[in-house]
Amino acid sequence: MIARRKPGRLLSRAFFEDPPERVAPRLLGKILAHRTRSGILAGRIVEVEAYLGPHNNPPDPAAHTHRGPTPRNQVLFGPAGFAYIYSIYGRYFCANVSCEAEGQGGGILLRALEPLSGMEQMARNRGLKPGAPARMLTSGPGRLCEALGLTRPTHNGLDLLDSASPLQVRDDGFMTTEALVTVRIGITHAADWPLRFTLEGNHCVSGPRSLTGQRILLR
DNA sequence: CTGTGGATTTGCT
DNA sequence: GCAAATCCACAGG
Numbered sequence A: 001m002i003a004r005r006k007p008g009r010l011l012s013r014a015f016f017e018d019p020p021e022r023v024a025p026r027l028l029g030k031i032l033a034h035r036t037r038s039g040i041l042a043g044r045i046v047e048v049e050a051y052l053g054p055h056n057n058p059p060d061p062a063a064h065t066h067r068g069p070t071p072r073n074q075v076l077f078g079p080a081g082f083a084y085i086y087s088i089y090g091r092y093f094c095a096n097v098s099c100e101a102e103g104q105g106g107g108i109l110l111r112a113l114e115p116l117s118g119m120e121q122m123a124r125n126r127g128l129k130p131g132a133p134a135r136m137l138t139s140g141p142g143r144l145c146e147a148l149g150l151t152r153p154t155h156n157g158l159d160l161l162d163s164a165s166p167l168q169v170r171d172d173g174f175m176t177t178e179a180l181v182t183v184r185i186g187i188t189h190a191a192d193w194p195l196r197f198t199l200e201g202n203h204c205v206s207g208p209r210s211l212t213g214q215r216i217l218l219r
Numbered sequence B: 001c002t003g004t005g006g007a008t009t010t011g012c013t
Numbered sequence C: 001g002c003a004a005a006t007c008c009a010c011a012g013g
Helices: A020-027 A119-126 A134-138 A141-148
Strands: A031-036 A039-051 A083-088 A092-099 A106-117 A167-171 A178-182 A196-198 A214-217
Touching: A020 A039, A020 A092, A020 A106, A020 A196, A031 A106, A039 A119, A039 A141, A092 A141, A106 A119, A106 A134, A106 A141, A119 A134, A119 A141, A134 A141
Parallel strands: none
Antiparallel strands: A031 A039, A031 A167, A039 A106, A039 A196, A083 A092, A092 A106, A178 A196, A178 A214
């Protein structure tokens, strides 16, 4: 007998219509779900990073939107709650969610999930044996996309809040009280800005365990 | 834990 | 044309 997970409910557009540094911590504990022919691949969001739009002062030099709209980043300048997926280092994809008001260019990078359903298919997608540890499936932005089967050609620009969309962010009622805030990973500019948010202690969080930071209370 | 190499898309000059 | 890039796998200590 397979236990059916609580699917949760879709989030509202308003949830995402705030600056990235405010939406990012709010996203912790929510669920990213991909409906595929081979089942639902889903996990709880345990690590995110905020990337600020170019209207900020000073602008965020690490953000893809830093120099304004381009063909690649146009989704980030659209309405909030859409998937921005880009390719990186020739081998991987990374998934983001557009946020704040249309035209503002804010985004949130999804860096790690705790797998909830479809682990066997995730392992296949990642080229691992069934039963591979959760960490190896969805810990890291490239791994996360590979595990869920997300690519730019098929998933960039999808509405994450639409009941008909194959890719959604959902809320199953999971409550968190505290987040750890650290600097972002893998960037060279604005390397000291505290814009990475994690569920401290969750073993699917990527990156060095030694990264220290401030704890904040979640509303 | 650290270091290092693979690999290609993007956008600027 | 080229440098940079929101990375990952693997080897070695």
